[in-house]
Structure formats: structure tokens, C-alpha cells
Amino acid sequence: xxxxxxxxxEEVLSGQIVDTNAAWVANTLMELGIEMQHRxxxxxxMDDLVAAFQERSKYADIIIVNGxxxxxxxxMSALAMAKAKGEELVENVQWREHLEDWFARNNxxxxxxxxxxxxxxxxxVMVDNPVGTACGFRVKLNNAxxxxxxxxxxxxxxMITEQFIPFITEEFGVQEKSALEKLLTIGHGESSLxxxxxxxxxxxxxxxxxxxxxxxxxxxxxxxxxxxIRQLSDVTTQVKALLGCAVVxxxxxxxxxxxxxRLYQSGFSLSVAESCTGGMITSxxxxxxxxxxxxxxxxxxxxxxxxxxxxxxNPQILDDHGAVSIQTVEAMAxxxxxxxxxxxxxATSGIAGPEGGSDDKPVGTVAIALATKHGVYxxxxxxxxRSRQLVRSMSTAxxxxxxxxxxxxxxxxxxxxxxxxxxx
Amino acid sequence: xxxxxxxxxEEVLSGQIVDTNAAWVANTLMELGIEMQHRxxxxxxMDDLVAAFQERSKYADIIIVNGxxxxxxxxMSALAMAKAKGEELVENVQWREHLEDWFARNNxxxxxxxxxxxxxxxxxVMVDNPVGTACGFRVKLNNAxxxxxxxxxxxxxxMITEQFIPFITEEFGVQEKSALEKLLTIGHGESSLxxxxxxxxxxxxxxxxxxxxxxxxxxxxxxxxxxxIRQLSDVTTQVKALLGCAVVxxxxxxxxxxxxxRLYQSGFSLSVAESCTGGMITSxxxxxxxxxxxxxxxxxxxxxxxxxxxxxxNPQILDDHGAVSIQTVEAMAxxxxxxxxxxxxxATSGIAGPEGGSDDKPVGTVAIALATKHGVYxxxxxxxxRSRQLVRSMSTAxxxxxxxxxxxxxxxxxxxxxxxxxxx
Numbered sequence: 001x002x003x004x005x006x007x008x009x010e011e012v013l014s015g016q017i018v019d020t021n022a023a024w025v026a027n028t029l030m031e032l033g034i035e036m037q038h039r040x041x042x043x044x045x046m047d048d049l050v051a052a053f054q055e056r057s058k059y060a061d062i063i064i065v066n067g068x069x070x071x072x073x074x075x076m077s078a079l080a081m082a083k084a085k086g087e088e089l090v091e092n093v094q095w096r097e098h099l100e101d102w103f104a105r106n107n108x109x110x111x112x113x114x115x116x117x118x119x120x121x122x123x124x125v126m127v128d129n130p131v132g133t134a135c136g137f138r139v140k141l142n143n144a145x146x147x148x149x150x151x152x153x154x155x156x157x158x159m160i161t162e163q164f165i166p167f168i169t170e171e172f173g174v175q176e177k178s179a180l181e182k183l184l185t186i187g188h189g190e191s192s193l194x195x196x197x198x199x200x201x202x203x204x205x206x207x208x209x210x211x212x213x214x215x216x217x218x219x220x221x222x223x224x225x226x227x228x229i230r231q232l233s234d235v236t237t238q239v240k241a242l243l244g245c246a247v248v249x250x251x252x253x254x255x256x257x258x259x260x261x262r263l264y265q266s267g268f269s270l271s272v273a274e275s276c277t278g279g280m281i282t283s284x285x286x287x288x289x290x291x292x293x294x295x296x297x298x299x300x301x302x303x304x305x306x307x308x309x310x311x312x313x314n315p316q317i318l319d320d321h322g323a324v325s326i327q328t329v330e331a332m333a334x335x336x337x338x339x340x341x342x343x344x345x346x347a348t349s350g351i352a353g354p355e356g357g358s359d360d361k362p363v364g365t366v367a368i369a370l371a372t373k374h375g376v377y378x379x380x381x382x383x384x385x386r387s388r389q390l391v392r393s394m395s396t397a398x399x400x401x402x403x404x405x406x407x408x409x410x411x412x413x414x415x416x417x418x419x420x421x422x423x424x
Numbered sequence: 425x426x427x428x429x430x431x432x433x434e435e436v437l438s439g440q441i442v443d444t445n446a447a448w449v450a451n452t453l454m455e456l457g458i459e460m461q462h463r464x465x466x467x468x469x470m471d472d473l474v475a476a477f478q479e480r481s482k483y484a485d486i487i488i489v490n491g492x493x494x495x496x497x498x499x500m501s502a503l504a505m506a507k508a509k510g511e512e513l514v515e516n517v518q519w520r521e522h523l524e525d526w527f528a529r530n531n532x533x534x535x536x537x538x539x540x541x542x543x544x545x546x547x548x549v550m551v552d553n554p555v556g557t558a559c560g561f562r563v564k565l566n567n568a569x570x571x572x573x574x575x576x577x578x579x580x581x582x583m584i585t586e587q588f589i590p591f592i593t594e595e596f597g598v599q600e601k602s603a604l605e606k607l608l609t610i611g612h613g614e615s616s617l618x619x620x621x622x623x624x625x626x627x628x629x630x631x632x633x634x635x636x637x638x639x640x641x642x643x644x645x646x647x648x649x650x651x652x653i654r655q656l657s658d659v660t661t662q663v664k665a666l667l668g669c670a671v672v673x674x675x676x677x678x679x680x681x682x683x684x685x686r687l688y689q690s691g692f693s694l695s696v697a698e699s700c701t702g703g704m705i706t707s708x709x710x711x712x713x714x715x716x717x718x719x720x721x722x723x724x725x726x727x728x729x730x731x732x733x734x735x736x737x738n739p740q741i742l743d744d745h746g747a748v749s750i751q752t753v754e755a756m757a758x759x760x761x762x763x764x765x766x767x768x769x770x771a772t773s774g775i776a777g778p779e780g781g782s783d784d785k786p787v788g789t790v791a792i793a794l795a796t797k798h799g800v801y802x803x804x805x806x807x808x809x810r811s812r813q814l815v816r817s818m819s820t821a822x823x824x825x826x827x828x829x830x831x832x833x834x835x836x837x838x839x840x841x842x843x844x845x846x847x848x
Contacts, residue, residue, distance in 0.1 A: 278710030286702030
């Protein structure tokens with residue numbers, strides 16, 4: 001089955017909007033084992049739309065068309081499709097009634113322009129959109145089914161999941177069963193991961209993929225067919241055994257999601273004192289609703305005075321060892337933990353750059369500590385030649401991993417091959 | 425001049441990477457008045473690349489091809505171009521010497537595979553890449569110049585700015601002089617901005633554009649040609665007069681950048697106490713190198729206990745008025761300002777949702793305060809029907825704007841049409 005996509009809209013073509021819809025669709029279908037083959041992006045010009053529909057339908061079996069289903073004059077996907085096929089637009093009575101009903105339910109008056117959204121090419125099959133006013137539809141032209149979807153990401157995702165995937169499964173009957181395991185790793189480069197995993201003999205139907213989203217690399221273990229799916233769990237166990245402490249989460253989008261989930265369920269409380277990470281540890285957790293149940297506070301004590309006044313760090317420690325030191329970051333973690341007697345506390349202090357480094361402590365030097373009710377754990381790592389942003393996000397990931405390991409009652413500090421440490 | 429783009433690479437097509445290169449190129453050229461007309465995205469398959477080059481070169485005058493210039497086997501742009509034109513790959517001696525020199529300078533041994541990067545189609549004109557090992561080039565096929573650029577964003581940006589734009593300026597001679605003013609606004613919807621500005625009679629050659637990047641809408645005032653450029657400043661003044669306090673920055677990408685710039689230059693210090701914004705006010709400033717010169721600390725006092733212990737908020741205030749109240753947020757701002765006697769302090773407390781609302785204070789209720797050495801200013805706004813993320817980013821923008829206005833010695837609190845306030 002040859003799958004293609006046609007994205008429409010001036011804003012996407014001109015770069016006013018980054019096309020996250022296209023990436024989401026391709027990625028979602030890839031996880032089902034269906035590969036995107038080709039993508040065309042055109043603006044709101046009738047001739048370009050008609051030409052793209054006519055041209056690509058010669059090659060593809062199925063084309064997802066995204067956008068241009070709204071009520072305004074620059075929404076022209078339905079009309080362009082009708083022209084491409086040489087047929088008329090016809091009002092779809094079912095969708096007109098749906099629109100009237102939708103506006104009545106929302107106590108709003110329907111503008112005349114909205115009626116346009118019920119006009120479909122004569123040969124179109126309507127595709128339901130239970131979450132919006134844009135009607136989906138599909139039309140056969142040349143070799144291909146063109147499947148029209150709304151540009152609003154939320155509506156698109158519903159339609160792909162609930163309508164498109166069942167349609168192609170039935171229409172093309174090609175979709176084997178598949179399953180996917182995702183492992184989030186830190187501290188290894190992609191080639192180092194691939195080298196390590198090269199000693200596994202993969203059963204037929206199982207493939208490994210890598211996706212870099214720094215500070216993480218995600219490993220996808222993809223199984224196609226019943227036999228491969230039965231062996232997926234064994235292969236996953238092998239991969240985890242070979243990678244050891246590099247694997248920090250299973251089937252989670254980020255390490256912050258893993259930490260949120262574990263803390264939320266554990267009943268333990270957390271406080272954070274950040275310097276170089278600048279609030280990143282705290283704010284990635286606050287992104288999740290429910291974080292208030294465990295997060296006492298996150299104090300970005302950027303200045304030395306703040307470390308002394310707010311966290312109670314002894315000024316002598318700062319004088320003797322500097323702000324970026326094991327001693328300071330341990331005092332920060334213990335200080336912030338003590339304020340509300342939290343179960344755990346994380347602290348960071350480092351040189352994110354591009355200025356501020358010295359020979360002893362170059363840019364990328366970061367001290368990280370975890371305090372518990374029973375003690376404090378710390379390390380000072382070297383993250384040279386990274387951007388300011390990456391120094392901060394890698395430091396955040398290491399801090400989260402220290403907490404994660406403490407929650408699992410494992411050794412808090414471990415070696416990551418690509419992240420050297422200062423001797424203590 | 426018809427400009428198109430062909431993006432190559434499995435990772436971009438399959439959605440492993442969101443195609444920010446395409447958006448950057450289109451947006452950069454749009455700001456010069458050159459419109460992107462069509463974009464094709466293909467994977468690393470020879471037939472698809474050859475077909476795209478042959479097909480699109482019939483329609484376009486110039487095609488930017490991005491990616492596929494690296495040393496590995498899935499980098500096949502040069503070979504595909506040679507096949508599309510029916511010619512051989514030929515070693516470019518100048519680039520081979522450049523590669524040898526580059527590796528020697530960097531004390532690295534050149535792998536044999538890198539020599540591939542000096543192989544160009546026979547009729548290609550080399551395009552210099554002073555910041556990487558991938559050689560750019562251009563080839564004429566059918567109606568079009570195909571202009572090959574590296575996939576690494578940093579290298580692409582150099583090549584577009586330093587090589588591509590001068591080339592099309594000379595080759596097509598079409599580029600009139602142009603100039604652009606960008607105004608960042610908050611508190612108005614796009615249609616409200618457009619309505620307000622409809623009373624300006626725009627001189628020939630001047631166009632207005634809108635770009636929504638919530639919580640902001642950016643207005644672009646684009647002038648093409650000498651006469652329009654001379655009138656750009658007048659039009660900008662008119663726009664600003666009509667929009668009043670909606671305009672919060674000029675030619676800055678974000679309001680945080682504006683605040684960073686003003687604080688950095690002013691010598692004033694800032695402290696922040698955040699609840700619902702969860703560190704966003706602090707972390708957007710820490711993104712900028714140099715923020716340590718003015719930022720004392722940013723305390724995310726998420727729990728009531730933390731507001732009392734860390735900021736010194738009187739527990740009676742929390743009992744009487746609740747955490748989300750004018751009284752609490754004023755006490756937070758005054759408390760955090762007092763710790764290190766900062767010149768300014770911002771504080772937020774609100775209900776970001778999706779849970780936690782009440783009839784009195786529904787989700788989207790946010791109290792925001794600014795404390796100075798001379799007093800405290802506060803307001804409680806209503807941001808209903810927004811996502812958790814948007815409640816937080818709009819609250820951050822309003823807090824920044826209060827500080828911005830204080831730094832300008834203007835009224836701290838103003839009316840934004842789309843953001844209602846609770847009566848005090």
C-alpha cells in the first residue's frame with residue numbers, strides 16, 4: 001500500500017506554522033507499520049491543489065489530505081477535489097443537519113458561510129467528525145483514495161485514529177498485527193547503543209529503531225506479525241539487560257512523565273533548588289496536572305545571596321568551594337528539603353555557558369545532589385561542547401534519574417558512558 | 425519567480441523529526457518578499473528523488489533542495505541529481521582539498537566515505553559551505569535551478585543567507601528592496617486587531633500580516649520598494665497609536681526577550697514568586713545568557729506551606745482569602761522582593777486546570793502582582809476555556825507586561841480587550 005500526504009494551507013507552506021500535523025500522522029502510522037512515502041505541501045491556490053490531487057493520485061494508493069475544510073474563502077479542498085475529478089459539489093444533508101444541531105447545542109447562530117462545510121464532491125463518501133464542524137470525506141481518483149481531514153490538530157487526531165485507520169485496515173486488508181515497545185535512554189550516543197545491541201539476534205518480524213530527542217535517545221522495538229509479537233517481551237528484556245542503567249523509562253514520552261507518575265503514586269513529597277537548570281526540573285513536573293499533590297516548591301536560587309538567605313547555605317561553603325561545587329549543591333539540597341521536611345529534594349548548580357567557565361570548572365560543569373531524610377547523594381559531571389539549553393536539559397535528566405533510582409531503592413549514582421564525572 | 429522546495433530524508437518524511445528547516449526557509453524568504461509556492465518531502469529512495477527533481481523542475485524557476493549531502497549511504501541527493509539530468513558524478517577538486525584541509529585543521533582522520541561529499545553532478549556549480557563538510561551546489565534542469573543545501577540547520581542557515589539570497593538577487597534580478605517591522609501584541613484576538621487596523625489606508629507596497637504564537641499575536645508590517653520603505657516608519661507609528669497598550673514589543677521574538685533586554689540594560693534586579701505559572705516566568709528569562717546579572721531568584725512556592733515558610737505570607741491571609749487571591753499574591757510579591765531587597769518582584773497564583781476550579785474562582789482565574797520598592801500593583805484575570813499550558817503562558821505574558829510598563833514608568837495595569845478582570 002503506497003501512502004502519501006498532501007498538506008494544504010498558506011501558513012504551513014510559508015513557515016508561519018511548523019507542520020506538526022504531518023509529523024504526527026507519519027509517526028502514528030509508522031508505529032502501525034505503515035510507511036509514509038511522499039508528501040506535498042501546497043498553499044491556498046486552486047490550480048496547485050487540483051494539480052497535486054490529479055498528479056499524486058496516479059502514484060499513491062491512499063492520500064491523506066490535511067486542511068482546507070473550514071468555512072472561509074481560503075478553504076478550498078472540497079472544491080479543488082470536485083474540479084480535479086470533474087464533478088459538482090453537492091450538499092450533504094446529514095452534515096448540514098449535524099451543523100445546525102451543533103450550533104444549536106452550543107447556543108450559537110450558524111453563519112451562512114458554515115453551510116459551505118456541508119458541500120462535498122458528488123462522489124464523496126462522508127467521514128464523521130464528532131469533535132468539530134469540518135466534515136471529513138473520501139473520494140476515489142485514478143489509483144488512489146483521497147482521504148480529507150481537518151487542519152485542527154485535535155480534530156485530525158480523532159479522525160485518523162477513529163476513521164482512517166479502521167478504513168485502511170478494511171479497505172487494504174494489509175495491516176498485519178503489530179506491537180511496539182519504547183525505551184527511553186540517557187547517557188549513551190546512538191552509535192554506542194546500536195553497537196551494544198548488535199549482539200542480539202533479532203527474530204524475524206522484529207526491528208529496532210532509534211529516535212534522538214535530546215537529552216534522550218528513544219529505542220523503538222517494533223514487532224510485526226503474531227510470532228514476532230509473542231517474542232517482543234523477550235527481546236525487550238534482552239535489550240534492557242544489555243543496556244543496564246541507560247534505560248530510564250518504558251513507554252513514556254519523557255523522563256519527567258516517568259517521575260511524575262512515580263511520585264504521584266508513591267505519596268512522597270519533593271522540593272527542588274535549582275541554579276543552572278533555571279526552573280526546568282520544576283516546570284517540567286508542573287506541566288502535569290496533579291503535580292501539586294507531591295511538589296512542595298521549586299526554588300530557583302540564582303544568586304549566591306539567595307542560596308544563603310532562602311536555602312540557608314553557609315556562606316563559608318560558597319567562599320571555600322564556590323557556587324558550582326559538590327559542597328554547595330549538597331547544602332542546597334539539604335536546605336530546600338529541610339524547609340518543609342520533604343521526603344526528597346533535588347539541587348543543581350553549574351555553568352550553563354556560553355560565558356562563566358574557568359580552567360578548573362569549564363562551561364558544562366554541573367553539580368547535582370539528591371537529599372533524602374536519611375542522607376545526601378551528589379556528583380559533578382562534565383557536559384562540555386553543549387549549548388546552554390542542552391547543558392540545562394541534560395542536567396535535569398540526570399537529576400530526575402537520581403530521584404528515579406532512589407524511588408526504586410537502587411544505587412542513586414551510576415556511570416553513563418557519554419557523561420564523564422569529576423573525581424570526588 | 426516561482427520558488428519551490430524539496431525536502432529529503434526518511435526522518436523528516438516519517439515524522440521522527442518535525443521539519444523546522446522548511447518552515448525557517450519559507451519564513452526567511454517570505455520576509456524578503458519571496459513566496460514559497462510548493463514543497464515536496466521525499467524519503468531516501470533514489471527513484472522518488474529523481475522523479476521529484478524531474479517533475480518539479482518543469483514548473484519552478486528555482487528549487488531549494490534540503491538534505492542528503494552527507495557521507496553515508498542514505499545521502500543520495502548528488503547522485504539522484506546526476507541521474508535526473510543523465511550525467512556523471514565528477515570529483516570537485518576544490519572541495520576535496522577543502523575536506524582534507526578541514527580534517528587536518530580539526531586533527532581528525534578523514535574517512536574514505538567523506539570523499540563522497542566532493543562528488544558533484546558534472547554540470548554543477550559548487551556552492552561554498554564554510555561551516556561544514558557538506559558541499560552545496562546548483563544545477564540547471566528543465567526550467568529550474570536546483571540549489572542543494574545541507575540538512576544541518578546551522579549550515580543551512582549560513583548557506584541560505586550568504587549564498588542563496590545573493591544568487592537569486594543576481595540571477596533573477598527581481599528582488600526589490602524590502603523592509604519589515606514586527607510588533608508583538610497581547611490581549612487582542614487576530615480579528616479584533618485586523619478590525620482596529622482596517623481604518624488605516626495603507627500606502628502602495630505596504631502589507632500587514634498576522635502570526636499567532638500564543639499568548640502573542642505578531643503583526644508584520646512589510647514594505648516593498650523604496651517609496652514604501654520610506655513610509656514604513658509612519659505606518660508603524662499609526663499602527664502603534666491605534667493599538668495602544670496591546671503592543672508590547674518591537675522587533676523582538678518574545679516578550680521575555682524584551683524584558684531580558686530592558687532589565688539587563690537597566691541595572692535593576694528582579695525576584696519572582698510563582699505558583700500556577702510553575703517557573704515559566706523565571707525559566708524564560710534564564711534562557712538568556714546574562715540573566716544572572718539581574719535575576720536574584722525565582723521561587724516556585726507551589727504549596728501553601730511554602731508560601732508561608734519561604735515567602736513569609738501570613739497564614740491568616742491564606743485562610744481568609746485563599747491561595748488564589750489579590751491579597752495572597754500581593755503578599756507573595758512583597759515577600760519575595762523583601763528577601764534580597766530586589767528592585768522589582770513578580771508573583772502569580774491561579775488555577776491552571778483542568779481540575780481545581782470553583783464557582784467563585786473557575787479554572788483560568790489567575791492573580792498577578794508586581795512589587796516595587798515603593799508599592800504593590802495587582803490584578804486578578806479570567807482566562808477561561810484555555811488549556812493548562814495556555815493559562816500559564818498568558819499569565820506569564822501579563823506579568824511580564826506589568827513589569828515592562830513599570831520599567832517604562834507607565835501605568836502598570838491596563839485593559840486588554842480579550843482578557844477580562846475581576847472587580848477589585
